[in-house]
Amino acid sequence: MHFLREMPSILRRDGPFHLALRSSSMAQPTDLDIASITRLYVGYFGRTPDSAGLTFWATALADGASLESISQSFLLAPEGEARYPATQSATAFVEAFYESTFGRAADADGLAFWLAVLEAAGGVESTAARTLLVSKITDLITAPLPDDLPADSQAALDRALFANKVEYSVYVATKTDLTGPDAPAGNFSLTKITADPTSVTEQKTAADTAQSNGTPIGQTPTTGGGATTPDQPLTFTRTYAQLSAPGASVVGGTASDTLWLTTDQDVTGTPANVQNVERIGIYTSLGVEVISVNTARFVGAQNFIVGSTADVFFTGLAAGQTGLVDSKNFGGNNIANGHTSFAYAEGVTSGAVTVSRGVTAGKVSITGESLSSVTLTSNGFAANKLSGLALSDQVTTLTINALSSFAVGSAPLTGGASHDLAVIVTGAGRVDLGLNSAFLNANINSLDATGNTGGVVGRVSGQVGQITTVLGGSGHDDIRLTTNTTFIAGSVIDLGAGNDYVGGSGAIFGSGVTVDGGDGFDSVSAYAMTATNAAAFVNFERVSVAGDQVGNAKTVDLDWVVNSEIGSLGLGGGDSAGGVTAIHVDLTQALNVTGTTAGGVTTLVFRDVSGENDGYSIVFNPTTPSSVALNAGTVSVEGVETLNLNSGSTTGNTTEIAIADAALQTLNIAGSFPIKVSFTTETTATSLIDASGLTGSLVLDTSNLVADAEVGLTVTGSATAANYLSIAQRAFVSGGSGADIFLLKSSLQLADSADESIDANLVSITNFGQGDQINVGNILGSTGTTLFSYTTSNGQTISSAAIAAIATAAAQGTAAQEFATFQLDGNTYVAADINSDGTFDAGDVVVELIGLINLSNVFVNVAQGTLTNNLALPSNIVLPPQMA
Incomplete structure (x- = not known):
């Protein structure tokens, strides 16, 4: 295995070390701080540090930041994610680090060893595990060389190469005053550094005579865009003051290069001294609130990136140029982006913007006098969210390409061609267009999510005859149709595959229009249906009886639903507490509690109760498992003699229900998770509560159950878990193997000390x-x-x-x-x-x-x-x- 024990520190300089530290509160970095940060640059990226980055991170290290946290920031920075994406395999990660550090592929033994270390630390999915691996490798190759290691071995050569790269990188990154326009930009080539120490001496001399315009050392300067350039990606870092200095320029190579520009003022269109750099990243200085960027300043740019809390307005984007709103700042830390605007030049008909890496941003505007189509892409391993989206009025097509989950806030969509905007949703990510907003507003003509597999959430709010098409994908779609939305004859509403949900408060459907649940297990809200529109709902399997978000009462007659086979009821469905009464419920249509409706009252009026031995089932089956209690509120099942409760088997949930049923005789409780049960209706019929089939804990309050003084109430708790049994009447109670608590209520206090009184309250x-x-x-x-x-x-x-x-x-x-x-x-x-x-x-x-x-x-x-x-x-x- 070719991993050396590391050479002694050789960080020496032929002059003073200049760091531009402007705050007296900052600690002065030591040689060790500088070397540690430089090793990260060389190891992760295979390049010299840029001056601003070295200053920032070395100072942070001196001020007490841990090297581990800084290393994680390197991985999560744009350059780190580009080289080491979150989707990368463990083998690819180790190979990429070898290539950056040593310029060679990993040998088989070394690869196997470090893959085992990575897996033991948590796997490649863990950022902490990846940074730990980098730390172990760099610690090893910077340790003293073992006496028994031959000087010409691959391990010794690897150590010497890394040491020489670090020494040279420190030299070129610290050789000038970092506040001047000639500050090193981090693009000095390491290609001519070898394991031979003379290569360091030669390249130091070359650095001393290099131009100050960012031309890579060892390469022919670019003049007029027609000379030799490196074939590897270059990364430049500049302040706007440096870029605006006389004679300053940044010229890229043949690969996809990046310029990170920090500015505290507007970026004007002249001079055009940035050429052949494909990616332009804009960061604003602290305290800056608004800036504008004229994209004509950057000749050959393809992508404009913003990672700033300020409002940033890009103007003059050309055809083919795109925008990127990033959730990380220059230091790789999470930020909340401000309002970002991308304005395309006249004549450009299509625009494209990407939001990335867990963006929590303000409004994004994509405009242009000639724009007719806009593509908004969400990518990265985390969900992205905007507070709003604005388009030019003439845009007729908005495509949301959800490579990762995407959401908008409460602000409605603004712009788009009046009554003629088509919204197309693609990708595997879930897209939340807002249940409480009018994002799908008066300009929307159609919503087509047939190309999406992650599911679409949205509230359709339109006028008569305006919305003509709503098409779902293969994910779990959640569509709300509001009262002011009318679908005229010929409209198409098809939710497609997936377990879909339709809510709202009663849209109007023209002749022949149907709402098709499609394949999968689909639910429709009681509030979405009326006596006149319920027949339009086809291919639905469940009616949701969850209350609406403002607590309005609702009565739904299941006999209205003539074109769907309703097999069960749902309670939850994403809505909050309200009061729903469902009539003509079959005893076979079990109630599935899928979400919390604490405070709500749900009343089920059964079609076929006989008054003798009627049974009904309530099952807790949460849509999203969590540690939050799943509370069904009060459920009235009057007329049922036997009620079967199942607390469910979905990991992480506790459950709760209050039962109203004066006819209840037997309550059976099963399931895997804790359940809390109480009663709201006084009844003298209940004689048995049996939770012997429950493996979770039982919390029971028998208040309002008036047991027969001679027969009493029989209560059997969970046989395997702890029970908390609050008893209010004569009862025969059995716990289980857990630590049970038997709480005696005040109703058990004796009227007198006679045996008859004791028998009635024992x-x-x-x-x-x-x-x-x-x-x-x-x-x-x-x-x-x-x-x-x-x-x-x-x-x-x-x-x-x-x-x-x-x-x-x-x-x-x-x-x-x-x-x-x-x-x-x-x-x-x-x-x-x-x-x-x-x-x-x-x-x-x-x-x-x-x-x-x-x-x-x-x-x-x-x-x-x-x-x-x-x-x-x-x-x-x-x-x-x-x-x-």
């Missing part, structure tokens, strides 16, 4: 095991408790034993307010003196623990009124969240 707990807890803190007084153990005698009942236990405890001088425990007829009981009066009487509580339970290790919380079974309590027990 909570019987099965499986009171390790980690389980009885909690009467919500009805207990303000002070703490102690546990007193009482031994019963023959003939005692629960009432007499509880009375004697509390009285004996009080007589022995223990705290008046306390728990007392006793065993009777094979079971264990806990009496709580809620009234703190030393007697067991009205207002107190008694709990039955099935079996003879050893409570000697019970822990009583002095402040909270809790009794926890600490017998062999595992250290990893996690108690469930309490009921809000």
